[in-house]
Structure formats: C-alpha cells, structure tokens
Amino acid sequence: MSIDRPSVERASPPTADGWTSLARGIRVALVGCWLAFAVLVAVVGARPSTFGDLESAVVAGHVDEVQVDGGLETEGEGFATVRVTWREGLFARTTEVLQARPLAAARRDDVVPGFTAVLDSTVGERLRELAPGIKVHEADESTTNGPAGWTLPGWSTWPSVLLVVLTALWVLASPPPWHATRWAWIWLASSGPLGLAAYLLLSGPLPGLGRRLAAPQWLSGGWAFLLAIGLRALLGW
Structure with a gap:
C-alpha cells in the first residue's frame, strides 16, 4: 500500500517576461x-528674459511687483550684478542687469556683454520712473541655475x-x-x-x-x- 505525500509547490524564479515587465x-x-x-x-522656476521686456510689462500694467538680488550700496561705486525676478501671467521671469557707478566706466572696461541692461541707478529707481506704485522687494531665498537658462529655488x-x-x-x-x-x-x-x-x-x-x-x-x-x-x-x- 502506497501513501500519497502532499505535494509542496516551490516558488518559481522570475521569468524573463516578468523581469522585462x-x-x-x-x-x-x-x-x-x-x-x-x-x-x-x-x-x-523663472525663465530667462530681458530688462526691456520687464520695462514694457511695467508700462503696460502687467507687472506691479518685482524681486531684486544684489546691487551696490547707496553711495557705492563700481560694478554689481543684479538679478531681477517678476511674475507675468502664469510663469515667472528673470534677468540680470549690471549696476555701474559711474556709468561710463562700464562701457570703458567692456563689462557690458552678458547683461540685458546697464544702470547707474537701482532697479527700483528705474522702474518707479515708469510706474511710481511698483513694489520692489529684496529676494529672500537662494537660487540655482537650471536647464536652458532657467533659475530655480535653491x-x-x-x-x-x-x-x-x-x-x-x-x-x-x-x-x-x-x-x-x-x-x-x-x-x-x-x-x-x-x-x-x-x-x-x-x-x-x-x-x-x-x-x-x-x-x-x-x-x-x-x-x-x-x-x-x-x-x-x-x-x-
């Protein structure tokens, strides 16, 4: 008389199709x-733009608030890079301008290339000439460079x-x-x-x-x- 032993099912290894899936x-x-x-x-993020685009948007009333990062001291002289960020529609935009005092020094030393504008005043002063009620804030967070020229939060x-x-x-x-x-x-x-x-x-x-x-x-x-x-x-x- 034979005794039937219960069969034990063994887990089969993953198949090639399973690994592919x-x-x-x-x-x-x-x-x-x-x-x-x-x-x-x-x-x-903020996509790259130009200071001219910002000025046009401010004049048209599409922008009433900007953020700035960098710049010279009130009575300081020399060169300083200023990053300006604003929101127009659904997306933010950003650009870099050069603040130079005296202005002639920037052109004499050939430091203008790479910036979308050169100013001897602050960004806030320049924009308030176009729209006195515009709000200008200091940037409150670090940024990093993203793909295709975009600027991202740190x-x-x-x-x-x-x-x-x-x-x-x-x-x-x-x-x-x-x-x-x-x-x-x-x-x-x-x-x-x-x-x-x-x-x-x-x-x-x-x-x-x-x-x-x-x-x-x-x-x-x-x-x-x-x-x-x-x-x-x-x-x-």
Whole structure:
C-alpha cells in the first residue's frame, strides 16, 4: 500500500517576461518622476528674459511687483550684478542687469556683454520712473541655475540630484538596454534633458507598444561621450 505525500509547490524564479515587465514599470516610473520635476521647474522656476521686456510689462500694467538680488550700496561705486525676478501671467521671469557707478566706466572696461541692461541707478529707481506704485522687494531665498537658462529655488537641487542618482543606478542595474551600451546611455543621459528623454523612451520597451526583439547596441560609450559633449555645446547646457 502506497501513501500519497502532499505535494509542496516551490516558488518559481522570475521569468524573463516578468523581469522585462518590472523593468518596463521602473522606467515608466522614472519617466513620471522626471515629468513631475519638469512641471516643478515650470511652476517654481523663472525663465530667462530681458530688462526691456520687464520695462514694457511695467508700462503696460502687467507687472506691479518685482524681486531684486544684489546691487551696490547707496553711495557705492563700481560694478554689481543684479538679478531681477517678476511674475507675468502664469510663469515667472528673470534677468540680470549690471549696476555701474559711474556709468561710463562700464562701457570703458567692456563689462557690458552678458547683461540685458546697464544702470547707474537701482532697479527700483528705474522702474518707479515708469510706474511710481511698483513694489520692489529684496529676494529672500537662494537660487540655482537650471536647464536652458532657467533659475530655480535653491532647494530644487535636492530632488534633481536624487533623480539623477536613481536614473544612473537604474542604467547600471537594468536589463541590457536597446540601441546603446550602458555607458553610452549614461553619457547621453548626463548630457541634458534631450539625452535623458532619449534613454527613458528608447532604451527598452514601453507599456502598450507590444513586444518585439531587443534592438542591437550600435552606439558605444566612446562615441556617446563625444556626442554628449557636442549636445552640451550645441544647446548650452
């Protein structure tokens, strides 16, 4: 007489399809996080503009409040960079002007390039000539340079660094990527928003697009490094 022993089901290891699905989901999560950060940049950041645009907006009555950061002392002489930030419509704008006393010294020493205006008075004095009721405040928080010339609050550095680290770790730990080697994708992703978007969208399959064979890795790390340098120089990142 034989005794039937109860069968014990063993957990099967993850299949290739399961790992691919997980990898796909992680990449989609990273895409969502970077899109959220892009929205954050648009909401709390300030895009580059010119002092002439600010003057036009003040005259038209579209701006009644600005923030300034920097400038000379009341009786001081020399040069000082002043960052001016204002909100017009949904988005904030920013520009840098040069305050110079005496004004002729700025032109004589050729320090004008790179600024959208050169003033011998303060920004507040100049704007009050156009609109006496405009409010001028001192900036109360630190800022940092963002992509494409945008200016961001200093605290925004932390989420961007975290996303960069998570993305780099995933490039190293993910399944073999499509189109380029791991190091090639690292160089491209670090070249700026375009390279990062290319990695997140092209380095593997995305949900809803069906299954197909992995694309060959035709781009190596060395060529990607040179391409990344070219992208940074071309786009100014």
